[in-house]
Amino acid sequence: MNIHEYQAKDILKRYGVRVQEGIVADTPAKAVEAARQLQEETGTEIFVIKAQIHAGGRGKGGGVKLAKSINEVEEVAGKILGMQLVTPQTGPEGKKVHKVLVAQDVYYPGPSEPKEYYVSILLDRATGQDVIIASSEGGMDIEEVAEKHPDKIVKEFIDTRVGLRDFQARKVAFALGLEGDAMKEMVKFIKNLYRAYVDIEASLVEINPALKTSDNKIIAVDAKVNLEDNALFRHPDLAALRDITEEDPAEVEAGEYGLNYVKLDGNVGCMVNGAGLAMATMDMIKLSGGEPANFLDVGGKANAQTVEAGFRIILKDPNVKAILINIFGGIVRCDRVANGVVEAYKNIGEINVPIIVRLQGTNAEEAAKIIDESGLKVYSAITLQEAAEKVQKAVKGELA
Amino acid sequence: MSVLVNKNSRVIVQGFTGSEGTFHAEQMIEYGTNVVGGVTPGKGGQKHLDRPVFNTVKEAVEQVQANVSIIFVPPAFAADAIMEAADAGIEVIIAITEGIPVRDMMYVKEYLKGKKSRLIGPNCPGVITPGEAKVGIMPGFVFKPGKIGIVSKSGTLTYEAADQVVKAGLGISTAIGIGGDPIIGTSTKEAVELLMNDPETEGIIMIGEIGGGMEAEAARWIKEHGTKPVVGFIAGQTAPKGRRMGHAGAIVGGKDDTAQAKMKIMAECGIHVVKSPAEIGSTMVEALKAAANA
Numbered sequence: 001m002n003i004h005e006y007q008a009k010d011i012l013k014r015y016g017v018r019v020q021e022g023i024v025a026d027t028p029a030k031a032v033e034a035a036r037q038l039q040e041e042t043g044t045e046i047f048v049i050k051a052q053i054h055a056g057g058r059g060k061g062g063g064v065k066l067a068k069s070i071n072e073v074e075e076v077a078g079k080i081l082g083m084q085l086v087t088p089q090t091g092p093e094g095k096k097v098h099k100v101l102v103a104q105d106v107y108y109p110g111p112s113e114p115k116e117y118y119v120s121i122l123l124d125r126a127t128g129q130d131v132i133i134a135s136s137e138g139g140m141d142i143e144e145v146a147e148k149h150p151d152k153i154v155k156e157f158i159d160t161r162v163g164l165r166d167f168q169a170r171k172v173a174f175a176l177g178l179e180g181d182a183m184k185e186m187v188k189f190i191k192n193l194y195r196a197y198v199d200i201e202a203s204l205v206e207i208n209p210a211l212k213t214s215d216n217k218i219i220a221v222d223a224k225v226n227l228e229d230n231a232l233f234r235h236p237d238l239a240a241l242r243d244i245t246e247e248d249p250a251e252v253e254a255g256e257y258g259l260n261y262v263k264l265d266g267n268v269g270c271m272v273n274g275a276g277l278a279m280a281t282m283d284m285i286k287l288s289g290g291e292p293a294n295f296l297d298v299g300g301k302a303n304a305q306t307v308e309a310g311f312r313i314i315l316k317d318p319n320v321k322a323i324l325i326n327i328f329g330g331i332v333r334c335d336r337v338a339n340g341v342v343e344a345y346k347n348i349g350e351i352n353v354p355i356i357v358r359l360q361g362t363n364a365e366e367a368a369k370i371i372d373e374s375g376l377k378v379y380s381a382i383t384l385q386e387a388a389e390k391v392q393k394a395v396k397g398e399l400a
Numbered sequence: 401m402s403v404l405v406n407k408n409s410r411v412i413v414q415g416f417t418g419s420e421g422t423f424h425a426e427q428m429i430e431y432g433t434n435v436v437g438g439v440t441p442g443k444g445g446q447k448h449l450d451r452p453v454f455n456t457v458k459e460a461v462e463q464v465q466a467n468v469s470i471i472f473v474p475p476a477f478a479a480d481a482i483m484e485a486a487d488a489g490i491e492v493i494i495a496i497t498e499g500i501p502v503r504d505m506m507y508v509k510e511y512l513k514g515k516k517s518r519l520i521g522p523n524c525p526g527v528i529t530p531g532e533a534k535v536g537i538m539p540g541f542v543f544k545p546g547k548i549g550i551v552s553k554s555g556t557l558t559y560e561a562a563d564q565v566v567k568a569g570l571g572i573s574t575a576i577g578i579g580g581d582p583i584i585g586t587s588t589k590e591a592v593e594l595l596m597n598d599p600e601t602e603g604i605i606m607i608g609e610i611g612g613g614m615e616a617e618a619a620r621w622i623k624e625h626g627t628k629p630v631v632g633f634i635a636g637q638t639a640p641k642g643r644r645m646g647h648a649g650a651i652v653g654g655k656d657d658t659a660q661a662k663m664k665i666m667a668e669c670g671i672h673v674v675k676s677p678a679e680i681g682s683t684m685v686e687a688l689k690a691a692a693n694a
Contacts, residue, residue, distance in 0.1 A: 089642070123502060125612045125649070128509045128583045143654060160506045201503055230475065230648060231501035260646045264638075275580060275646025276554020276609055279635035280677035283659075286638045287676050295639070297646045328556040328563075330539025331427070360563060361539060384560065384678035 001227045002054040003241045006101045008225035011238075012205075015196035017189060019220040020211075022103030024052065031077035034102040035070050045069065046105035049076045051097040054246040056224065057087035063097065073102065098245060106221060110214025116221075117176055118142055119190065120206035121197045124157065130197070132156040132164075132190065134172050138209035164194040182216040189218040200238055201231035250313050257309040259298055266291025268391060269314035269323040269353075273302050273332070281326045284384065288392040293320045302327050302337045308344035315351065322354050322394035324387060329361030338367035342374045354379060354399045358387035402529040402574045403549070403594040403601075404492050404520070405468055409533050412460045412490075413438040414481045415472035417448050424472065424496075424537050425449055431534040436464040457488035470526060470535050471495040478522060479504035482585075486517040493585070494535050495522035499648075505583040512585065519585025523647065525555040525577035536577060546571015548684060549595030551588055551618075552607035553580045553647070557635060557677065561605050564681025570688070573601040580647030582612065589618040596628060603629045603688050605680060606671065608662060610636035611649045615662045623669035629687035632671040633680055634659040 003011075009019040021042050023034035035047050047070070051063030058064050063085045067073040077100050086094035107114050116138030124131040134154045137145045146153055154175040156168050166187065173186035189210065197205045204226040211219045232239040244252050254261030260275065264282075268290035272278035275297045282292035294314060298306045307325070314323055327337050341357055358381040359367040371380035379399060381387040393399040405411075411428070415421040416438020426449060429435050437452040437460055444455030454460040457469065469490045473481040478497040485493045500522050512519060520527055526536015530543040542559050544566045552558040555577060562572055576591045578584055588608060595601045608615035615634060622630055637659040639645050641652045652658050667673045672687045674680055 123506075123582060125582050126617075128506055130506075146654075160510050198503070201501060203502065228502055230499045231503065233476065234501070262640075262643050262645065264640060266638075272556075274554060274556030275650060276552070276557035276607070276635045277560060277677075279609060279639055279645050279650070280554075280557055280560070280633070282639070283635065283637040284676055284678060292638050295643075295645050328559050330542065330556070330559055331537070361542065361559070384564075384676075388676065388678055 001229055001232065001242055002246070003225055003227065004052045004054065004099070004243065005050065005223055006052055007241050008223040009220065011200060011225060012193070012196050012220060012223055015199070016192040017196060017220055018217060019223065020103050020106050022050070022101040024099050024101050025077065026081070026099050028074045028078040028081060031100060031102050032070070032074050035067070035073040038102060038104055039070060042104045044104035047073055048103040048105065049073065049080055050101040050103055051080050051083070051085050052099040052101055053085055053090070053095040053097055054243070055087050055089040055095060057089050058085065061085050061087040061090070061094070063087065077102070095246070106211055106213055106219050108214060112214055112216060114214050115212045116209035117212065118145070118208045119193065119210045120204065120208070121194055122204045127157060129160055130158040132158065132168070132172055132194070134176055136176050138211070142208065158194070163198070164191060166191070178212065180216070182212050182218065185216060185218040200235060201228050202226060203228040250316050254296070254309070254313050257306065259296060259306065259310060259313070261313060262295040263317065264292050264294050265319070266293040267319050267321045268395065269293040269317065269320040270326065271296045271298055271307065271310040271314065271323065272326045273298050273300070273328060277326065277328060281324065284388050285324065285391055288388045288395065290322070290391055290395040293317055300332070302332055302340065304340035304343040307337070307340045308347055311344055311348055311351070320353060322356065322391065322399070324391055325355065325357045326387060327359050329359060329364065333362045334359040334367035335363040335370060338370040341378065342370065342376065345376050345378065351377065354394045356381060356387060356390045356394060358382065358384065402532060403598050404518070404527050404529070404574060404576065405533040405535045406529050407434065407532040409468045409535065410434055410436045410464065410466050411468045411470060411533070411535055412436060412457070412464070412466040413470050413472065414457065414485065416440050416453055417443055418472060421472040422449070427540070428534055431540040433533045433535060436466055457484045457490060461488045461490065466490065468492045468535060469494065471497060473497060475499035475501070479508050482508050482519060483511050486512055486515050490517055492518050492520065494520045494524070494526050495585070496524065496526060496537060498523040500581070502582055505581065509583055520576065521579040521584060523581040524579030525558060527574065527576050528572070529574045530572050538575070538577070542566065543575060544571040547573055547600060547602040548605060549573045549598065549601040549603070550575035550605045550607070551591040551595065552577055553609050554607060554635065557607055560677065561607060561680045565605065565684055568681040568685050570684060573598060580609065580649050582649040587617065588614040589621045592618050592622060592630070596626060601628065603631070603684055605684060606630055606632045608632070608634045609647065609650050610634070610639050610645065610659050611651045611657050613656060616656070616665045619666040619669035619671055622671060626670065629691045630671045631680060631684045631687055632663070632666045632673045633677055634662045635677070637675070
């Protein structure tokens with residue numbers, strides 16, 4: 001589960017991680033109020049107004065702007081709030097900004113030059129251990145750093161049984177070229193970050209940039225925290241941070257029906273049992289000349305209710321020109337699924353796109369018969385190859 | 401021969417009396433699997449499906465000589481169930497449960513180090529040696545005995561592949577569902593290695609998906625040590641970056657996670673890579689012919 005920057009910073013602060021202070025606001029007037037309060041608390045004269053959406057690269061899209069005095073806050077916040085923010089991670093349609101974080105300036109002048117670093121903690125799947133990844137090239141996309149300057153990336157693996165040791169945090173801090181107070185601050189920073197990561201069962205904590213200020217403090221200027229979905233049952237307080245306005249409404253609705261749905265940009269919808277087969281079905285649609293409009297796993301029980309819900313969700317997408325249902329009936333019998341499809345179709349009424357139903361497994365022949373004799377605009381297939389051929393025809397508009 | 405499970409396996413079900421455990425235990429018994437009992441803490445001494453229920457795995461090992469366990473325990477308690485099975489000396493632990501927290505699995509992985517138990521899964525359909533033992537949730541009738549081994553991260557896609565293989569006139573030696581989670585007990589490479597060393601397996605189908613580096617690791621191993629033709633498919637060629645596609649582990653983070661990157665490495669290592677999932681069976685037939693003529 002993704003959460004906002006302001007929520008991530010709130011959590012990290014509780015674990016002693018020093019963060020760039022800020023107050024969240026959802027109107028320009030409240031942003032001014034927030035700025036006033038922030039000025040009182042931190043003495044900052046300059047304010048950074050940051051769009052709160054679940055996507056990175058906000059600065060590049062104009063979602064992070066400076067207000068050089070409190071008088072500019074209302075105008076700057078007004079520009080960002082309500083905007084449709086397009087970043088490299090949002091897709092071309094962008095995301096609407098509902099909230100901004102009014103944050104303090106941390107790049108103030110002082111005895112030394114401020115410098116940006118990168119620090120993250122995540123699971124290394126190859127070893128099954130947590131790993132700290134750090135770099136002296138802060139503020140840049142880490143994948144870009146990995147490609148261009150692999151030598152500037154430090155990795156420190158953490159033994160699951162004993163957790164992060166002090167020497168490891170020191171190793172990282174020294175490898176980043178820090179010394180004196182800044183080194184000590186970075187050690188504290190990393191240790192607290194790790195404590196938070198483990199305690200909240202995050203799947204990722206990424207601080208980019210982590211700033212060494214001119215007075216040698218280490219501050220999380222941005223913070224990205226992803227929570228592990230499978231562990232949320234142990235953290236009801238964190239589960240409550242979910243912001244469904246950031247999610248696709250059709251995906252939210254699908255979730256309510258127990259369907260696993262991801263919206264894509266293509267023209268052929270699909271409904272499949274099992275995640276692997278669902279991905280394989282999307283790939284087959286592409287090879288047949290179409291583009292998958294979605295991923296949809298109906299799970300173990302494909303019945304009239306789930307199929308109907310699936311139909312309704314897929315049909316919300318106006319780009320869908322055909323729908324492929326691909327069910328491998330094992331313990332679920334294909335004839336039952338076929339009856340479910342026919343029933344769901346009739347409940348919805350007219351469906352204006354061709355539907356190809358591929359049912360394989362127990363009672364596949366009977367199922368094909370039910371589909372063919374239904375009198376509906378539904379085409380049956382038994383093998384995957386047949387289904388692929390029918391999808392190809394449907395894409396070309398040749399499916400009679 | 402076969403790998404992991406056969407007619408001599410003495411199988412217990414952890415989470416025996418729950419609804420999932422009961423349903424699939426019945427199916428396994430009907431298939432002919434030698435289910436010797438089950439474990440539900442607090443219900444020891446009872447009978448369920450005409451078989452003894454034990455309070456602990458240790459008792460099941462001592463009293464009915466269980467050596468394989470299949471786990472249907474809910475996610476919050478599943479890691480504990482796996483460790484209990486390992487502690488009792490169970491040789492093959494098959495965890496079906498989906499949704500176990502990653503941190504729990506990290507501890508399981510550490511706990512299993514140095515123990516003789518092999519863990520398959522979690523979040524997997526199980527293992528089947530057709531005609532001998534089905535220790536999983538797969539539809540048994542799809543899998544006919546034969547000489548092709550299957551290693552797969554996915555459930556229904558495994559059934560699809562098995563169906564194609566059987567209809568192409570070949571059969572299955574053992575099919576291993578390794579699971580779709582980020583941390584699993586047996587990797588693609590380890591499962592392939594088991595089948596490569598099995599004298600009854602003549603060809604291997606390796607089904608992967610986006611996310612992680614296990615298929616690349618297996619491919620490199622096959623290049624070095626492979627003695628049998630391998631057909632490979634990676635699901636998720638059309639999956640967008642950064643979105644989780646159903647399975648907890650199926651997500652493209654970096655460029656090595658993509659289906660395209662994995663397929664490239666696999667092809668470079670001599671694996672017969674298919675782009676379409678409809679061609680898994682026919683490609684296996686061709687690969688076997690090519691190997692015979694080589």
